Amino acid sequence: MSCLLALSNYAQTYSSQGINLVGRWDDTTIAPNSSWVHARYISCYGWADSATGHEYAILGSQLGTHIIDLINPSSPVQVDFVPGRRIDCLWREYKTYSHYLYMVSDDPSPNSFQIADLSYLPDSVHVIYDSDTLFERAHTIFIDGDKLYAGSVSMLSGSHPMAVYSLANPALPQFLRSLRQDYPFIAYVHDMFVKNDTVYASCGGAGLHLFKYTNTNTFVALDSFLTSPSHYNHSSYISDDGHTLFFTEEVPAGQPVVAMDVSDPSNISMVSNFQSNQGATPHNLYVLNNMLYVAYYQDGLQVFDVSDPLNVTLAGYFDTFPFNTTGYLSPDYQGAWGSYPFLPSGMVLVSDMQSGLFILDTDSITAVVNPPKKTPAIVVYPNPARETVTVRLSNFSGIESVKMEILDLTGRVLNFQTVSVAAMNKNISIPVSHLAGGIYLVRVTSGTNQSLGTVRFARQ
Numbered sequence: 001m002s003c004l005l006a007l008s009n010y011a012q013t014y015s016s017q018g019i020n021l022v023g024r025w026d027d028t029t030i031a032p033n034s035s036w037v038h039a040r041y042i043s044c045y046g047w048a049d050s051a052t053g054h055e056y057a058i059l060g061s062q063l064g065t066h067i068i069d070l071i072n073p074s075s076p077v078q079v080d081f082v083p084g085r086r087i088d089c090l091w092r093e094y095k096t097y098s099h100y101l102y103m104v105s106d107d108p109s110p111n112s113f114q115i116a117d118l119s120y121l122p123d124s125v126h127v128i129y130d131s132d133t134l135f136e137r138a139h140t141i142f143i144d145g146d147k148l149y150a151g152s153v154s155m156l157s158g159s160h161p162m163a164v165y166s167l168a169n170p171a172l173p174q175f176l177r178s179l180r181q182d183y184p185f186i187a188y189v190h191d192m193f194v195k196n197d198t199v200y201a202s203c204g205g206a207g208l209h210l211f212k213y214t215n216t217n218t219f220v221a222l223d224s225f226l227t228s229p230s231h232y233n234h235s236s237y238i239s240d241d242g243h244t245l246f247f248t249e250e251v252p253a254g255q256p257v258v259a260m261d262v263s264d265p266s267n268i269s270m271v272s273n274f275q276s277n278q279g280a281t282p283h284n285l286y287v288l289n290n291m292l293y294v295a296y297y298q299d300g301l302q303v304f305d306v307s308d309p310l311n312v313t314l315a316g317y318f319d320t321f322p323f324n325t326t327g328y329l330s331p332d333y334q335g336a337w338g339s340y341p342f343l344p345s346g347m348v349l350v351s352d353m354q355s356g357l358f359i360l361d362t363d364s365i366t367a368v369v370n371p372p373k374k375t376p377a378i379v380v381y382p383n384p385a386r387e388t389v390t391v392r393l394s395n396f397s398g399i400e401s402v403k404m405e406i407l408d409l410t411g412r413v414l415n416f417q418t419v420s421v422a423a424m425n426k427n428i429s430i431p432v433s434h435l436a437g438g439i440y441l442v443r444v445t446s447g448t449n450q451s452l453g454t455v456r457f458a459r460q
Contacts, residue, residue, distance in 0.1 A: 018316030018365035019301065022347060025059070025068050025076040026356030033062035035090040036330050037353060043284070043338040044351035045094035047101065047118055054122060057340075057349050058101065059357050060092030065103055065114075066357075067125055073347055073359045080124045085112040085132075093140045095148070100170045101125065106139040106152060113138070115171065128171055132156055135163075140235075144194035147213070148173050151189040151201075162189035162201060164213060179211070182219040191235040193245070196408070198222070198265055200245055202233040208247060210265050222265045231255060237287050238262070242411035244271060244309045246292055248282040253332035257282050257294060259309045263411070274312045276302045284338045291315060291365075293348065295336040301350045301358075303365055316365035320352040380442050391428045391442055404428055407441040414440070 014021060032038035042060035049055075057068040057076065064083040068076045084092070084105060091106040096118070103114040113136070115129035132155070139152035146167045153160040160180055165173035179186055179201075186203060193200045197213040207226030211219045227233075232251035238244070243263040249255040256273040275282070280299040285292060290307040300320035305313045321335030340349040341362075350358040380391055391404065406415040414435060419428050432440075 014300075014322055015319040016317060018362065019303070019318040019348075020361040020364065021318070021358065022361050023070075023072075023074045023076050023359040024355075024357060025057070025066075025078070025359075027061075027066075027078075030061050030063060032354075033088045033090055037090065037333050039090055039337070039353040041337070041351050041353055041356050042090065042092045043094060044340055044349050044357060045096065045338075046340040046343045046349050047096050048344050049099075049118075049121065053344060055343050055345055055347070056118070056121060057357055057359070058094050058096075059351055060089075060094065062089050063087050065092065065094070065101075065116075067118075067121070068357060069122055070343075070345075070347070070359065071122070073345075076357065076359060079122055082114065082116060082125065082127055085110055085114075085130065091139060093138075095141050095143045097143050097146075097148070097167055097170050102141055102143075102148065104138040104141050104150065106137050106154075109136065111137045117171075134165075134173060134175070140191045142192050142194050143167070144197065147176070147194075147197070149192055149194050149199065151192055153178075161186050161203075162192060162199075177213070177217050177219065179219050183211075183221060190233070193236045193238060195238055195242065200236050200238070200247075200262070202235050202247060204232050204234075205229065207231075207233050208236065208245075208260070208268075210262070210268065212265075223268045225260065225268055225270070227258065227270075235284050237285050237292075239287055239306060239309070240290055244306070246285060246287065246306065248285060248294070250281060250283060253281045254279050255281065257285070257292070257304075259306070259312065261309075271309045272312060274304065276317070277314065280335070281332055283336070286339065286341055288341045291341075291362075293339045293341045295339045295350065297321070297333055297337075298331070298335040300336045300352070301339055301348065301360065303362065316362060318350070318358070318360055320350055320355060320358050323354070385432055387431065387433045388429050389432050389442070391430070391444065401446075402428075403445040404430065405443040405445070406430065406432070406435070407443060408438070411441075 030040050032040050045058040047056050055070040059066040067080040069079045089107040093104050095102050099119040101116040112132050116125040116127050135153045135155045137154040138150040142149045148165045151162050153163045160178040162179040164176045189201045190204045191202045199211040201209045209224045210222035231249040234248045234250035236247035245260045245262045256275040258273045259271040261271050262268050276299045278299045281297045283295045285294045292304040292306045294302045296302040298321050301318045303316045305315045337353050338351050348360045348362050403418050
């Protein structure tokens with residue numbers, strides 16, 4: 001029934017540029033919640049079965065969590081539903097780790113932290129944890145490596161502004177540390193982006209704070225940034241090269257997206273700011289292939305080319321909320337809540353608070369900045385490597401020398417050398433035994449041309 005109702009809404013005209021509507025899902029029997037935004041739906045996420053490539057949308061509503069099969073994206077079908085501990089919710093957030101789905105809500109008691117096993121799809125999902133023992137509420141979660149970070153955590157026995165948990169046993173996370181143990185003056189973390197244990201914490205009215213979660217199980221402060229005491233630092237995401245952090249400020253309405261230089265996490269600075277053509281309020285954001293995907297409330301999905309943070313341009317948009325907003329208590333906070341651009345198919349998911357799930361095709365805009373894939377100009381082997389990594393060059397005819405660099409995933413250069421292509425017979429060996437185990441980038445530069453490869457360094 002809900003699928004048919006969703007299809008009947010396709011007559012609605014959506015303003016767009018470079019983005020096409022593939023499919024929609026909306027169960028019109030779901031009523032608006034009683035909050036000031038009257039939201040029917042909340043956030044969204046995506047998951048692809050690594051064995052089969054089968055893709056699913058994860059959509060939050062005021063009732064719980066909807067698992068939607070995208071095998072035919074023009075006719076999405078709900079295959080399971082996980083009811084929340086409570087209904088009439090305004091907040092639900094999701095992350096996945098392997099085949100596990102983590103579900104949190106920040107609505108009042110009674111509430112719970114939920115974990116589901118997705119490996120039984122497309123048949124169903126199995127809820128394997130639904131309890132307030134670990135914590136009852138959290139505003140959001142983020143997964144970095146084998147750690148789960150939770151912001152604004154509420155337990156029956158107290159609270160944490162931010163806490164980190166081990167996913168060594170992903171079916172039952174274990175508490176590791178609270179930010180309050182090291183920095184009690186940080187009262188609240190609304191959201192966080194984490195990469196290689198560097199935490200970019202959006203602390204609401206207290207601004208942006210950077211921390212490092214160390215191997216001694218402590219948080220170390222790196223730097224902070226506050227644009228204005230009246231602004232509310234909401235959420236952030238980092239650029240592909242790790243040099244620029246983009247963040248949104250949800251309050252007051254209509255604030256621009258801010259770009260920060262974080263190449264030195266101990267000395268961050270503002271680079272630029274930008275906003276949609278209509279000037280609505282940006283909410284949640286992701287970066288993929290130099291494109292910034294922003295769920296922009298009334299302006300729907302806005303996609304920006306951020307390859308040059310000093311000159312950000314609007315690449316495309318799809319307005320999921322083309323309605324008259326005068327009937328809402330707070331019209332500035334209607335429309336697109338979240339997006340998800342990481343499905344292997346390239347489809348982008350958007351959750352609209354009033355209209356449900358949008359499945360979008362952004363090929364018309366990504367083709368402009370991401371040309372068709374070519375045969376890699378470098379091959380890195382063995383992978384994983386232990387003592388030495390070899391880089392084989394191709395399509396380098398006429399080039400006498402190249403610059404070879406090893407970088408970590410933040411973009412920091414760890415090793416570089418200039419080598420003669422002829423002397424090395426297009427096979428360049430680099431010792432790596434001094435580097436810690438992990439995933440690294442290999443960058444080869446000749447003039448203005450660059451090629452990238454990845455390699456994992458394993459240790460006995």
